[in-house]
Amino acid sequence: MSTTADLVAAVKKELKAAQMTYADLARELGMAESSVKRMLAKGDMPLSRVDAICRALKLDFAELAQRVADAQPxxxxxxxxxxxxxxxxxxxxxxxxxxxxxxxxxxxxxxxxxxxxxxxxxxxxxxxxxxxxxxxxxxxxxxxxxxxxxxxxxxxxxxxxxxxxxxxFGGGFDGDGENLQLVHGSISRALAPAFAERLQRVAQDFAQQHQTDQKLKDTDREGYTLVLAMRRWELAAFTRLRR
Structure with missing residues (x-):
């Protein structure tokens, strides 16, 4: 959720982009520079003041609000x-x-x-x-x-x-572009996170390719579902056979 601090941060970012100093903004608003600094530090300003700042920045209020929304994590x-x-x-x-x-x-x-x-x-x-x-x-x-x-x-x-x-998993995984691999092994605990990060990168690459290929015709694309997993695990039937 956006806060006053987010709005002030957006205003400061727009000031920097416009190469406008606090002194410049103060002149546009008819205020003392110290008052502008205090206002932005406290984040205490009425909507009419925000409107005036937008005019000084030659920015619509809706555009500023969108900047705030886009900056949200x-x-x-x-x-x-x-x-x-x-x-x-x-x-x-x-x-x-x-x-x-x-x-x-x-x-x-x-x-x-x-x-x-x-x-x-x-x-x-x-x-x-x-x-x-x-x-x-x-x-x-x-x-x-x-x-x-x-x-x-x-x-x-x-x-x-x-x-x-x-x-x-009931599918055969034998179609064009399909693949299923089951790999078991014992590796260093210190290296395991690195393999998990690689899987994450594969997932991100897949998602990015999906976005890129949205410009293609529907007939040139096919729906795939990628499932990636890695965990400490042994088949229960094998565990029961352990000494």
Whole structure:
């Protein structure tokens, strides 16, 4: 959530970009430079003053507000409550997964049996949950980071384990571009995090390629789901045979 401090930080950034000093701003506002410094330090100013600052910067208030919104830290994961809300409705979960993949509302309507009104309704729910910022014409801005992941023990991953895992791993993984490898080994504990970081980079590369390929025709793209995992584990049947 944006705060007054975020607004002041945005104003200072715009001043720097415009190569405008506090003294310059003070002249534009008809104030003493010391008063401007004090005002920005305290973050205590009425909307009329913010309006005047925007005029001095030749910036619309809406543009400044957007700068503040864009500067907000992106979510690396949702809260458990947010995930429970998402997973409670299959259609909402579908739209959530698609927006994380940056599908447009039109693409979702084309691929799935959802009307435009339904998609807009679910986009509005995701906006209220803080996952996206819904914009005019059914466009949206993602509020999750590139490193976003579902909570390891959260409602969405629990849903995956209970309802999706057998369906996913039931495939042959022998189609074009498909692959399944099971590799077991004992390695240095100090090196294990490095392998986990490599997996994270692969996931980021996959997500980035997805974004890049959105400019291609639908007929030139295919939907793939990448599942990456690494954990300390041994098959229970093997564990029972340990000495």
């Amino acid at each position: 992106l979510l690396k994961e949702l809260t458990a409550e947010q995930e429970r809300s998402v997973v409670a409705d299959d259609k909402l979960l579908l739209v959530a997964i698609n927006v994380v993949s940056q599908w447009t509302a039109e693409q979702i309507c084309t691929r799935y049996r959802l009307s435009e009104a339904e998609v807009v309704k679910y986009l509005a729910q995701l906006d209220r949950l803080g996952i996206i910022e819904l914009k005019p014409l059914n466009r949206y801005r993602l509020k999750v980071a590139k490193t976003f992941r579902w909570r390891p023990h959260g409602p969405v991953m629990q849903y995956f384990r209970e309802s999706v895992m057998l369906d996913y």
